[in-house]
Amino acid sequence: MGNDSVVFDRAAAFYDRTRALAPATMDAVVARLARELAGRGPVLEPGVGTGRMALPLAAAGVDVTGLDLSEPMLCELVAKRDSQTRGAGGRVPLVRGDATRLPFPAGAFGGAYVVHLLHLVPGWAAAVAELLRVVRPGGVVLVEMGNTGGGVAKEINERFERATGIERRHPGLIAGPERLDVEMAAHGARLRLFEPVVEERTISPDRFIARLEDNVFSWTWALDDATRHRAGAEVRAWALERLGSLDRPQPATVTVAYRAYDLA
Numbered sequence: 001m002g003n004d005s006v007v008f009d010r011a012a013a014f015y016d017r018t019r020a021l022a023p024a025t026m027d028a029v030v031a032r033l034a035r036e037l038a039g040r041g042p043v044l045e046p047g048v049g050t051g052r053m054a055l056p057l058a059a060a061g062v063d064v065t066g067l068d069l070s071e072p073m074l075c076e077l078v079a080k081r082d083s084q085t086r087g088a089g090g091r092v093p094l095v096r097g098d099a100t101r102l103p104f105p106a107g108a109f110g111g112a113y114v115v116h117l118l119h120l121v122p123g124w125a126a127a128v129a130e131l132l133r134v135v136r137p138g139g140v141v142l143v144e145m146g147n148t149g150g151g152v153a154k155e156i157n158e159r160f161e162r163a164t165g166i167e168r169r170h171p172g173l174i175a176g177p178e179r180l181d182v183e184m185a186a187h188g189a190r191l192r193l194f195e196p197v198v199e200e201r202t203i204s205p206d207r208f209i210a211r212l213e214d215n216v217f218s219w220t221w222a223l224d225d226a227t228r229h230r231a232g233a234e235v236r237a238w239a240l241e242r243l244g245s246l247d248r249p250q251p252a253t254v255t256v257a258y259r260a261y262d263l264a
């Protein structure tokens, strides 16, 4: 199952901390998505993970069904759902399955949204075709592809990547959102861009490099410990030279940019 997709079993316990947004950012994103999705009937999130987006959206009135290949991620979602909801959130039905072979009939959903998934799936074009099959005509598919942030975080990632010799960080869609636009257009879906939600924060270079060494991000999972630590040492030396300190906080911008595709 999974066609060599990157499955997040090993990340279940710490995943949410790797994607945390400030409450104001999260509120703005959830409000925008809920405005688009509530009232459309059942909505699918393939690659639902721990329900980072699905649980707040369900609480905001979206009728979300989640699907994921990772049982530990889904268990995390269930634990959060059962501790959080008690009347405040939605039920979020869950299915263990593959985004490239959705176990739903054509037109079963009024909408779908996909967050930080397509870069993990070699058969991402099949996943897109499946979404357009299970969302009924007139429905909408929202996609957020994620960003690694600009500034020092981007530089550190690139240095780390070069130092490890990784040729490609992810097996799926890495060509950028325009490639997705082309794929969607080929299926007759029309693009609408949402106003991005931007969060300014700071990062500690030292802590950021430590997270790369500690194998927190999926793109380093294929590396052995020695390679990651060797690369970490190299990047620390570069960062100290470049920034004068590994502890001084550095500005970082997180941009949450959704694309909407309206189905004919």
Ligand code: SAM
Binding pocket: 002, 005, 006, 007, 008, 009, 019, 046, 047, 048, 049, 050, 051, 052, 053, 067, 068, 069, 070, 073, 097, 098, 099, 100, 114, 115, 116, 117, 120, 121
């Ligand atoms: N969408 C959630 C969010 O934004 O927090 C989780 C994103 S997480 C980076 C990616 C999730 O997609 C993981 O839970 C992983 O197991 C799942 N996944 C990867 N490939 C998949 C596939 N082919 N079908 C279903 N789920 C998949």
